[in-house]
Amino acid sequence: MKASSISFSVAVLLALVGMVWGITMAISQDHSTMPAHAHLNLLGWVSLFLFGVFYHLHPTIDGGRTAVIQVAIWIVGTVVLTIGVGLVHSGTPAGDPIAGIGSLIVVAGMVLFGWIVVRRDQNAGVVDRKPMAARAK
Template identity: 35%
Template sequence: MNISRGFLLTGAVYLLIGIALGGHMGASGDHSLAPVHAHINLLGFTLMTIFGLAYRLIPGLNAGWLGVAQFWLHQIGGLVLLVALYLLMSGTLPPETVGPVMPVAEGMVLLSAIFWLANLWRAAR
């Protein structure tokens, strides 16, 4: 698996989603989804691009299972978290429905960050 390519391509997709949401908010004048927009840009575009560039610049990050686990935890946790945040902030689903899902997704993103740190500690010496 090419982890760098995966992060970079996924980050580019989130960039387009973030731009589209920002354009929609600007055109409509409704900025109630600004927190969703910010999370899409930070968790999606910015972090994934940084991860992708780091995996390209530090080849040792690709060795072992930590990189693959970090990639998938961030992908799944981030996507679930962003969708849940959208459903909550847009009023599509009540907090009682979305609320229990968010800590699980946040935990996946946190575990991904822990794997990132462990992988950096191991590979970037």
């Protein structure tokens, strides 16, 4: 499966969970878990969808295993971070280390994404330095 397809479908799933969470907060008038809702939506919907757009725009990267690993790391990190932050804000101190581990996984996912972007730029530089005649072939 392509990284962009995974990104788009999981992003929609996480958005639905985040929105149901938001509606539940609004109905119950208990906004205590708001930071977990916010991060689920921003990491799981917005950021993941943006990764999907990037991969969709770069089909050679989209088809590779590195992109799938990057997206998988991000999804796992988002879920772990959300559970941890949700527990912390519902008064369960055990959520603290879980949130910490989740944040490190998410950072690792972003570092890998940064590496993918830089490598792509370097490869584009190699292509650009080719003479026009060579590029046209």
